[in-house]
Every structure is written in C-alpha cells, then in structure tokens.
Amino acid sequence: MEQTLTISIQDYLKHIYELTDRGAPASTNALAERLKIKPASVTGMIQKLAASNPPLVEYQKHQGVTLTKDGKKAALEVIRHHRLLEAWLVQTLGYSWDEVHEEAERLEHVISEDFERRIAAAMGHPLRDPHGELIPTADLKMPLDDSTPLSALRPNQTGTIQCVKAADDELLRHLESLGITPGASIEVKEYSSYDHNLTVKVGKKTSVLGLNITSKIFVEES
Amino acid sequence: MEQTLTISIQDYLKHIYELTDRGAPASTNALAERLKIKPASVTGMIQKLAASNPPLVEYQKHQGVTLTKDGKKAALEVIRHHRLLEAWLVQTLGYSWDEVHEEAERLEHVISEDFERRIAAAMGHPLRDPHGELIPTADLKMPLDDSTPLSALRPNQTGTIQCVKAADDELLRHLESLGITPGASIEVKEYSSYDHNLTVKVGKKTSVLGLNITSKIFVEES
DNA sequence: ACAATAATTTAGTCTTACCTAAATTTTATT
DNA sequence: AATAAAATTTAGGTAAGACTAAATTATTGT
Ligand SMILES: [Mn+2]
Ligand SMILES: [Mn+2]
Ligand SMILES: [Mn+2]
Ligand SMILES: [Mn+2]
Numbered sequence: 276m277e278q279t280l281t282i283s284i285q286d287y288l289k290h291i292y293e294l295t296d297r298g299a300p301a302s303t304n305a306l307a308e309r310l311k312i313k314p315a316s317v318t319g320m321i322q323k324l325a326a327s328n329p330p331l332v333e334y335q336k337h338q339g340v341t342l343t344k345d346g347k348k349a350a351l352e353v354i355r356h357h358r359l360l361e362a363w364l365v366q367t368l369g370y371s372w373d374e375v376h377e378e379a380e381r382l383e384h385v386i387s388e389d390f391e392r393r394i395a396a397a398m399g400h401p402l403r404d405p406h407g408e409l410i411p412t413a414d415l416k417m418p419l420d421d422s423t424p425l426s427a428l429r430p431n432q433t434g435t436i437q438c439v440k441a442a443d444d445e446l447l448r449h450l451e452s453l454g455i456t457p458g459a460s461i462e463v464k465e466y467s468s469y470d471h472n473l474t475v476k477v478g479k480k481t482s483v484l485g486l487n488i489t490s491k492i493f494v495e496e497s
Numbered sequence: 498m499e500q501t502l503t504i505s506i507q508d509y510l511k512h513i514y515e516l517t518d519r520g521a522p523a524s525t526n527a528l529a530e531r532l533k534i535k536p537a538s539v540t541g542m543i544q545k546l547a548a549s550n551p552p553l554v555e556y557q558k559h560q561g562v563t564l565t566k567d568g569k570k571a572a573l574e575v576i577r578h579h580r581l582l583e584a585w586l587v588q589t590l591g592y593s594w595d596e597v598h599e600e601a602e603r604l605e606h607v608i609s610e611d612f613e614r615r616i617a618a619a620m621g622h623p624l625r626d627p628h629g630e631l632i633p634t635a636d637l638k639m640p641l642d643d644s645t646p647l648s649a650l651r652p653n654q655t656g657t658i659q660c661v662k663a664a665d666d667e668l669l670r671h672l673e674s675l676g677i678t679p680g681a682s683i684e685v686k687e688y689s690s691y692d693h694n695l696t697v698k699v700g701k702k703t704s705v706l707g708l709n710i711t712s713k714i715f716v717e718e719s
Numbered sequence: 720a721c722a723a724t725a726a727t728t729t730a731g732t733c734t735t736a737c738c739t740a741a742a743t744t745t746t747a748t749t
Numbered sequence: 750a751a752t753a754a755a756a757t758t759t760a761g762g763t764a765a766g767a768c769t770a771a772a773t774t775a776t777t778g779t
Contacts, residue, residue: 303758
C-alpha cells in the first residue's frame, strides 16, 4: 500500500492536526469548511486515509477523525515546512506578515528536505514563524506552548504577545497598526463582562478589542 | 474555454519550447522521452492544447508541434521562473550548480508573480542562470543568444564560456572540476577529425572532450 | 517501388479527487 | 419518547492525466 502523500492528503492532515489540537476529534463538516470542499468529499478521503497502510487517521462513522502517529508525523512535516517558509519569506524577501501565508501554502508541498534544512540553518533554526506560531522541530516534535489567550486576562494583568493566530490579512495589518505583534508588551486596562471587550495598551496605543480578536492573540503572562 | 495552465501543461509547453528552439517542430516521441511519459499520452495532451482556446500549440498529425504566440508566452513564463529560481538557490542558499535543477523543477510551478519579482530584484535582475542560460525578461522575451557551441571551434581559437546545457549532475560536477564553468576562458589546442574530440585548456588544466560534451558547451569567441 | 521498421495515433482503462442528490444517522427540542 | 433539524454518509458522476494494446502512417533500405 504505502500511501503517496499527495498535496491533497497533506492538506487534509495539516487541517486535521489543527482541528484536533485541543483533544476533540475533527468533524467532517469542520474539515470540509477549512478545506473548502464539500462534506461528502471529505468522508470519502477520510475513509481512504483510515484504510491506508499504515493508517494515517483514526476514524469511526459519525464520530470525527483524529491523527494516528504516522498521520501526525506527516502533518508536522507540512506544518514545519509552512512555518519555516513564512519565516524565510519575511526574513529574506521582505514579505510582511500578512502576505506570507498564501505563498507558503503552495510552497510547503514542493520543497525538498534539503531545502528545509538549508533555510532552517540560514535563519539559525528559528523557534517561531512571523505570527509567533511554534515551528515543529527537525525531528517533528511540536514544542510545548505555554501561552494563554489574551481573552483570559483581566484588568491590571500584563504580558508579552507570543502569537497571533489569524489568517485574515486585513486583520493582521490592523493589529500591526495597533502595535499588536509578537514580542510586544501588553497591559489590560478594562474588561466589559457584557460583550467581553478588553481595553488594552500596547506601547502608547490603547485599543478596545472584541472577543473574536482577543481569543486569537496569545500571551505569556508576566 | 480559457485553459487553466496546470503543472502538466506548463511542463509540456516548457519542453516544446526547448525542443523547437532551432526551428523544427517537436516530435511526439522526443516530447514523450523528455516528459518521461508514453507517446500515446503525449498525443492526447497535444490535441487538447491545439484545440484549447486560445490554442497553445500548432499541430498537424504526424508532423510534430510548435508553440503559438500564447503557448510561447506561457513557456517563457515557466522558464523565467525556473532560471531565476536556480540563480536564487545558488546565490542565497548555497546550492551548487548540479543541485539546483530538481528543486527549481518543482518550485517553478507554484511561485507567485510577486515572488518572481522579489527574487529578481533581490539579485539585481540577473541575465543568466547558474548554468549560463539566458533568463527571459520580465516582459517575457528571450534575449538574443550570440554564443557558438564549443564543438565548432578549432585549434588556436579561444573564447569565454557562456553556458553549459546539461542536466546530468555528474557531468556538471565533472566539468566544474575541470574549470569549465560560465565565465571561464577557454583555448582549443587540438582537434581530432576522426572522433571530433577537442583538446582544450582552461586555466592550467588541459582536457580532452568528446562531441557529446563539446556540443553542450557554448562559448563567445574572442 | 515495396517490404520492413519506426513513429504515431486510436480506443479503451485506471486513479485521484472532486461534485450533487438522495438516504441515513445523530442530536436537540419539545 | 417523538419529531424536527443538523450532520454525515452513500451512490453515481465528472474531469485530468496517465497507461496498454492494437491499428495506422511514415520512412527507409534495397
Ligand atoms: Mn520536511
Ligand atoms: Mn503562520
Ligand atoms: Mn512569472
Ligand atoms: Mn538551468
């Protein structure tokens, strides 16, 4: 059998990894939405991946999918490529953090292991990508993430921004204009229990952020 | 209609361009060999490309194919990507000229026009790739090539090596060890009319080269 | 000019990865 | 516990792009 990891399969595994990040299996519908294909098609592929040798996913009808050891390894491989590429595009070609995603999305599937090693070495083996996301190590382990969502902080708490988990480039540009980028120090000023808005201060700028944003920003408390 | 230029199609067009470089149409068999697929499959694709709107190739049964204006433009686009990528890989990631081809072969189909512009600018818009091949310009014209094959030179003639048209990495490493790389000065010492061997001197090294090699090395006479 | 050989094309299959429409769970609501 | 709604799966297609085997055309050496 020995599954060839087609670009499609790589994308399935990557998205399953991200959806199962916090324990629960990934649903057919959630996967379909992410992959921008129809749920019926997802079922077909999932069944194939579960039946392959070795199986790449664990699957029970109507219960969603999780990755097997092999599937996880393959997913981390793609994610490592993606994040290293993003870092490299920013560092060597002057891409901004809102421009890199699309390009990395295509390149991640075609670069060689040699290319991966070369860019990793050229950058001094970075730990995070331009959005602050952790880069899986060369031996395909995901480093531990000790950050908390900004949405969990309350007035007077402060922290350092670790990571912004957003794909929308408009939002990324907006956050950058507010100084909200990895490495910045942030202080929570106010909290509204009605709409969960947080008033935060970064540098000299004060901003009011809704939950849909604060839940995507991850900080290390200080 | 508006053909989507799939990776397969891009490869066909690129190889047709190279095969028709000196006027004559490309034969089905020659294309099949280059693309490493069966002649029967080539016929099918060629017919599709000739029937597409706009047509990308000109084709008459048993007479081979040539590129139309549109096909040529698409081919030059891919070739520009390939050669810029090769130059980029050598200049920024330390690849050697025998290692770049494979990697560029996959990347050429997935980089954006933005990526193309950025690497071209970063390198100062190079005219040639690491093998000395001319890079099509940003507006997709192939610069004039005024070089002659080394095989056409005779004793006492000298020149500067412009380009080595070889894909075989062993051969490339061998030539490099002989000092035969773009930019090097070369002098023809002897010629054997029996086997068309040339004895050449580059730097302090003297080598005897067969026609299969000398026909792949292009020089500018001096 | 004609058979032998080489090149090319046709016809019919296969695989991958999608789709739509219809059937079947599962889950949520009363 | 019954039913409505939502999620999932099945069944039957389609499109690309390859393959094999067989048929057809060209080319070549005598
Ligand atoms: Mn890798
Ligand atoms: Mn990222
Ligand atoms: Mn281009
Ligand atoms: Mn080259």
